Amino acid sequence: MSMPVLIACSHGTRSERGAAAVTALVDAVRDASGLEVVPTWVDVQEPALPEVAAWLGDRPAVVVPLLLSAGYHVHHDIAGVVARRPAHAAAAPLGPHAAVIDVLVSRLHDEGLAPDEVVVLGASASSDPRALADLRATAHDLSLRLDREVALGHVGHCGTPLAEVVTSVRRPGRRVLVASHLLAPGHFHDALGRTGADVVTAPLLDERTPDERLVRLVLERYDQARARELATAV
Template sequence: MTVLLVAHGTRVTAGQEQIRALARRVGREHDVRLAYVDVQVPHVRDVAARLAGPAVVVPLLLTNGHHVRVDIAGAVDGADAVVAPALGADGALVGALVDRLAAAGPADAVVLAAAGSSDGRSRAEVSAVAAALPVPAVVAYAASATPSVPEAVRALRAAGARRVVVLAYLLADGRFHRALHRAGGDVVTPPLADHPVVVDRVLCLAGAQPLRRLP
């Protein structure tokens, strides 16, 4: 059984290596292929077209937005493959965020900073993650949805927050993560790709049979 890992893609070298390192870890236990939906090659549709047998497609994405439901699903349509849910579905990565939050130190306010999506279901998933955190967190986005992270930070400052932690709900270093450092917070947490909870989640999805197709 082949495991096809599908990441978004980034031009940032550090982010590229974080995703490759995650793929190498999964590759210790599975026959792994790595593909992308944007920016980098090979594209998922090209890798899917060359699959020789059944495959589990694991999106290296945090929510079940457009890339999972449309881009990845469309790219593997017709192949002997089933698409797993996004990594963060059902709050699976809350533990990793809690660890990042603890490492960031005390905070007067927390912004849960996600990539953003025009898909309301994706935004609802992010809101559910924020609600599951042990402290109140304002949801904000790097793109495609509001409020933006800088807007959220400014509002918290205006309300009296002195130390604002920007809790990055992003998998790898890239344009969005780097923009968080210009959003006005006091601390920006690292991306999640190297956290053990994320590795375990990918391994779980890669080995789970049977998997349910997304509605």
């Protein structure tokens, strides 16, 4: 039996740097696994997920959301497409997950994080309470890893504005570092830099070779969904 196609579904961006960074992750997943990996997007870029699903037809496939929380795109866009295709399954999004925390910590250490400095998790806004719960869980896990309180702030039209959070946590003589909880460069990452923080870390993907921990995470989500489908079929 051939392995299901891995449909790598990301948000989409108008940023050339962001698009290139996500493409590099998709290519790295393909190279590491030997699977057939097909990229798709829920917004901005094409081909859109419904087109890719229709093109694959009845071939078994697993949609892996290259998204960091389970919001509208996961529960509506992706779930809706998969529900109409019995041979297709949906994996969990990439976050929350320990691998995401690992990369966030690495990005903070890239910026020389000191023990007494203040860290805020900066994320794109969402009106979906399930996405907000995921973001709060990530902030909590990062707090535990760093052994300090990590507040959560948002850029966008929902949630507590990141600029307000940065102002509220500032202490004399201490840098405020925003840990970018964004997959790749683009509009929202640029917005993090306008919130008054002393430092904004690089997103999880940038011009560097994709972190192996993220590559393994994508494949872990694929394997989990595939195992769940096999168990259901028994």
